[in-house]
Amino acid sequence: MTITDIARLSGVGVSTVSRVLNNHPDVKAETREKVLNIIKEYSYVPNNSARILKQTNTKNVGILVKGVFNPFFSAMLKDISIRVEDAGYTMILHHHDNSNDLDTLIGFIKEKKLQGVICLGGNFLDIKEESLEGVEAAVVLLSVSIQSQKNYDTFSTISIANDEAAYEATHYLIRNGHKNIALLLGEKHDFGIGKLRYKGYKKALEDHKIPLKEENVIYGEYDVATAYGVTKDFLSQHKEVTALFAISDMMAVGAAKAAIDLGFSIGGTISIMGFDGMDVAKYYNPTIATVKQPREEMSRMSVELLLGLMNGSAKNQHIVLDVELLEGKSTRTI
Amino acid sequence: MTITDIARLSGVGVSTVSRVLNNHPDVKAETREKVLNIIKEYSYVPNNSARILKQTNTKNVGILVKGVFNPFFSAMLKDISIRVEDAGYTMILHHHDNSNDLDTLIGFIKEKKLQGVICLGGNFLDIKEESLEGVEAAVVLLSVSIQSQKNYDTFSTISIANDEAAYEATHYLIRNGHKNIALLLGEKHDFGIGKLRYKGYKKALEDHKIPLKEENVIYGEYDVATAYGVTKDFLSQHKEVTALFAISDMMAVGAAKAAIDLGFSIGGTISIMGFDGMDVAKYYNPTIATVKQPREEMSRMSVELLLGLMNGSAKNQHIVLDVELLEGKSTRTI
DNA sequence: TTGTATGCGTTATCAT
């Protein structure tokens, strides 16, 4: 069933059908009605690929998400999608788990003829100034990790200082008298955000002359159940540890439960700190201290910047936002 | 930059470039190399719309998600995507929030030329046998709510008996001596799953001659923070309530925290029961009793059924799976 | 107000 079929069945030309489809004004009401009826009767749906192929000026912006299953991203997605649609753009959400984030991004832009893209997550470690030179779309990288600190001019970034944030969290625990602080990371071979947070943890220890013990670093794969398991194993053998810093709130929850099940008291015999500022930290029992990423602000700024880039009123820039340490009942001073 | 440009730059014809792109065997290694270099040099990416437009036999299955921000769906998505890709199909994820789920589904199938679709969520209340008659793709509705109990032959469904599951949860609380049981629903005007769970709650009360009090039904919009707020308001005025049944685990968490902040003891002065069987219920402190939906099984069956429907080895069917009541420390007998 | 004809970028058929 194509536009030609509908045209034939309605006894009109294809362009008339096309006009009806696209709400063009210059179609007689009667004709429009007739065509609409045929469309409904045969439940015809235009082929969007053909449409995109033909169209030049699509008001489309894309959101490219790496790992949609991450609850922190899911939450940001919501904010972003609302704002994008408010601005009159159609949002095209694309999830992927490819290794090459950059190629995926470029392919996405070309395939969908996008005017702009916000990337949520991913490691653009080898991105270069010229990587996006031929790309006419505005690109905002949000919460991604890139290697260099150069002021690239072909794309924008919005992020937090992951190393400093982790430093702050660790420092908070140290200030409260903790010296034996375990670190619960995600994946072992993460050269992006995980590495930066590790760096911050390490520096905080160094600055306070606390020796770093490699065995105090464990990996929970950003998963509650895994975090629970490794923490339980770890704590049962390392009773001397008085605090644990998890680099995601979901892992902090798993760790907290593990500690509880081992007889620790959260905020008593062990202090737990999370990362992200998710609702679950706030509503856990007890409330888990966490490093809150400015999620709403990141979402808002990313859309505003993208819109600005698209209409030419903004230039590419690299924004680093502040985090906020939220205290909870899960830590104590010793 | 199109395939024609690449052909010109490489000094070959478009068909040769197309062959290289699609890994056809009959291209001289040397030629392939040459073309590949040009492609890389100009960072050319094929236009997928044109591709889809042209292709007939795309091995594509779609996943149509309504409300990707729901953590229960996110978890299922993960299982499904792995299985679909294992089967050699490309998975196309599409999220939407349109009111007409059926139209969105049909549009999605036609646009992407899909061989099959799994729908996650949505209310297909007015779906009819003939709604999908002209659609050649296999359709499996997963965790959706449809009005009729007819054995439709043009699509399949996999679901749980939401009313019975809610009945079971309520009955469990009643059996444990509770008579004043609050119900924490999602949205007020939900005529799908929410309505069914309300029905189960109501019937359980009726069967035990417990009068239904409308003021005991509150709405948390499937959101932790909202659930926290309404529960706090509610419990501070209804100290006589001894149990609360939330129809999602995230809402149960919010409710639990509200109760704690009001001085209740979870599993002591108040019993809390959730729904879904999410990790968060298990790792909450204390562990929250919940009705576990067979998530892995639902995911597995949906993919298996879809594959069967596509290769003709299966017929459309309507499967209702059992739930499992997981006890926790959050309820007690009175 | 409506219809005809052309091209969007690709794949596939048929030659060569």
Next chain:
DNA sequence: ATGATAACGCATACAA
């Protein structure tokens, strides 16, 4: 092994 060319379904410039 490779190239020319005809669709795919649509939007649109231009003609009527």
